[in-house]
Amino acid sequence: MFDLINHTETSVRQALQDYLRENTISCSCEQCQADIIALSLNRLPSHYYVSLRGEIMTRWKSQTTTNKARIMAEVVRTAQQISASPSHLSE
Numbered sequence: 001m002f003d004l005i006n007h008t009e010t011s012v013r014q015a016l017q018d019y020l021r022e023n024t025i026s027c028s029c030e031q032c033q034a035d036i037i038a039l040s041l042n043r044l045p046s047h048y049y050v051s052l053r054g055e056i057m058t059r060w061k062s063q064t065t066t067n068k069a070r071i072m073a074e075v076v077r078t079a080q081q082i083s084a085s086p087s088h089l090s091e
């Protein structure tokens with residue numbers, strides 16, 4: 001069974017967890033985190049690789065780790081934007 005995995009998504013989720021560990025945003029509920037991940041992914045290029053039962057079959061993963069700083073910058077920007085106006089209006 002082959003899976004297509006977007007390495008950018010993995011990196012964005014990791015970057016958000018790293019960010020939230022050291023920073024506080026006005027709301028970090030599950031929905032806001034999903035909004036931040038979705039919006040960040042729309043702004044970043046996707047890097048799909050083929051995985052066979054969790055095993056990475058292409059070289060994309062190592063090639064895209066250089067984008068880590070760019071991904072973190074985008075996640076921080078998006079987190080601040082979502083936190084300023086969460087999509088759920090009633091808390």
Ligand SMILES: [Zn+2]
Pocket residue numbers: 027028029030031032033086088
């Ligand atoms: Zn929220």
